Amino acid sequence: MNIPFIDLKTQYQNISEEINGRINDVLNHSQFILGPEVKELESELASYVEVKHAIGCSSGTDALLLALMALDIKRGDEVIVPDFSFFATSEVVSFLGATPIFVDIDPVTYNISPTEVEKAITTKTKAIIAVSLYGQCADYDRLNKLGVPVIEDGAQSFGATYKGKKSCSLTTIGCTSFFPSKPLGCYGDGGALFTNDDQLNEKMRQLLAHGQSKRYVHSQIGINGRLDTIQAAILLEKLKIFEKEIQLRHSVASRYDKGLKGKFKTPTILEENTSVYAQYTIEVEDRERFQSTLKEKGIPTAIHYPKPLSKQPIYSDIREEGINPLSQSAADRVVSLPFSPYLTEEAQDFIIKEVQSFS
DSSP: OOOOSSOHHHHHHHTHHHHHHHHHHHHHHOOOBSOHHHHHHHHHHHHHHTOSEEEEESOHHHHHHHHHHHTTOOTTOEEEEESSSOTHHHHHHHHTTOEEEEEOBOTTTOSBOHHHHHHHOOTTEEEEEEEOGGGOOOOHHHHHTTSSOEEEEOTTTTTOEETTEETTSSSSEEEEEOOTTSSSOOSSOOEEEEESOHHHHHHHHHHTBTTEEETTEEOSOOOBOOOBHHHHHHHHHHHHTHHHHHHHHHHHHHHHHHHHBTTBBOOOOOTTEEOOOSSEEEEOSSHHHHHHHHHHTTOOOBOSOSSOGGGSGGGGGGOOTTOOHHHHHHHHHEEEEOOOTTOOHHHHHHHHHHHHTOO
């Protein structure tokens, strides 16, 4: 059985006529940068997330960078980040010359621990980046009460909810990624920022276009962070089927849950949350042998993520031994199984059978 880790081909085949039509529209009007589809997408995204402003940008990483720049993060500042995440979460902090302060996670959700965040706040703390990992939001009510601007890294949780509110509407600035493998993905790099703050909206729009307040008038030092029109056009069509795909994701996750609970640590979705299951991640002993065994059966797996951020070579000068043990434990044990809205029941049952038989 040939099982893809993420099935993007089936999704495209289901809406190929619509996608191709949208791309052809862009080719015909030839407004490849900041064409009308970008504004249309921003309006649709703002409506979907239920915020005043959505801003398309070039990637999820640039979304985080622009959020920090809008908050005037600079050298000497501290930004609290989870130790268990993709490198971009801390990379953008270091890129601006600020210091990432790595804190441990909640072992149930793998998201940043508000208790550990509170302990880490100092007079130098200027922001918190909280990742909504694996498709489930962090505890934003507690984080927002700590008196520091919070940025949601919703790269894996777009479409999820926390206490009835959509991911990316929960903090001072929400960020997401439209990398192809994300729950809502384009066919290249892309991202978006979300805010209800009019001033931050205007500032971020300037920052992503070289700091321009108007054409050839540069009021800030910015970046080239625009979302291109073809990617916006693709996202407009994929957004139309997004809620249906979320339902399909829940069905796949439920089947995995029933087949794997008891033998493995499977995802726990808190009562106040819904998840979009960016990955379906379990914990296993002897992970290397587990992955090798499944590979022999034609089942691909992935590790998100094999090393805490504080243990990356670039941070060797600020590393403390023994910090954040829960992040290290997760990094040692997590493994993600094939997952997409279009994973067939036959494939699911085959995966469950082979995973269950591992010993």
